[in-house]
Amino acid sequence: MAIKAIKPGKAVRGSTTGRPVMLMLDLLGRRWVLRILWELRGEALNFRALQSACGGLSPSVLNTRLAELREAHLVEQRPDEGYALTASGRELLNHMTPLTIWAESWAKTL
Amino acid sequence: MAIKAIKPGKAVRGSTTGRPVMLMLDLLGRRWVLRILWELRGEALNFRALQSACGGLSPSVLNTRLAELREAHLVEQRPDEGYALTASGRELLNHMTPLTIWAESWAKTL
DNA sequence: TTATATGCTACTGATATCGTAGCAAATCTC
DNA sequence: GAGATTTGCTACGATATCAGTAGCATATAA
Structure with missing residues (x-):
């Protein structure tokens, strides 16, 4: 099972520019x-x-994600x-924390 | 094609609590x-x-995502x-902007 | 020596996404 | 007003990803 490498300059899903933000979004x-x-x-x-x-996600997916996240040094x-x-x-x-606060008010509008 | 509703208190993929942050993460x-x-x-x-x-993603997926995002009022x-x-x-x-800046420095470490 | 915990792999079926084709309605073009 | 073009999508088969369960190998504990 090939793990898609995340490296600057490399194409990712939906983008061929390899820009950092695209790597991150991918x-x-x-x-x-x-x-x-x-x-x-x-x-x-x-x-x-x-x-x-994580609510019991399958070990195969977890293992894949952990490999990707380790490769990404996260x-x-x-x-x-x-x-x-x-x-x-x-x-x-830490940068995601504002998002969780935003989520609180956002959820009320649903 | 059933669109999974995003509403506070409703279970989402991988979480049954319905907490706003889980809705957002889903x-x-x-x-x-x-x-x-x-x-x-x-x-x-x-x-x-x-x-x-978006690099030519399929219209079916785009349409599905747009429906979800409209339902989420985003x-x-x-x-x-x-x-x-x-x-x-x-x-x-706007809350994502810091993330894109972070991505720049993060990408250098890969 | 057996029991338990841990990190994972294997396998099968379900779901999501891709990629292409094409349709219906609206708007241009002549 | 008859094409031609643009736009927003739907349909559909192929492929990729994910879910769910079983179970193996190693390590430690009893």
């Missing part, structure tokens, strides 16, 4: 990615705990701790 | 959604222009103008 647009990052916002979680936190695997956000991953998540 | 995690919002950051685009801006269809972000949609996009 990666974050994959199913479960945002959720996985979100669930790792606190402490490190091992594989099964993370799987459970998540790392720590011995005896499990999976955790890297510094980059935490930065990304 | 919606934004669907393929092309972030890209579509991104491409609408400037002026309104009609269906084919938007399709083209995108609206204006007569003689095409598709455009709503006030909410623009808010969301």
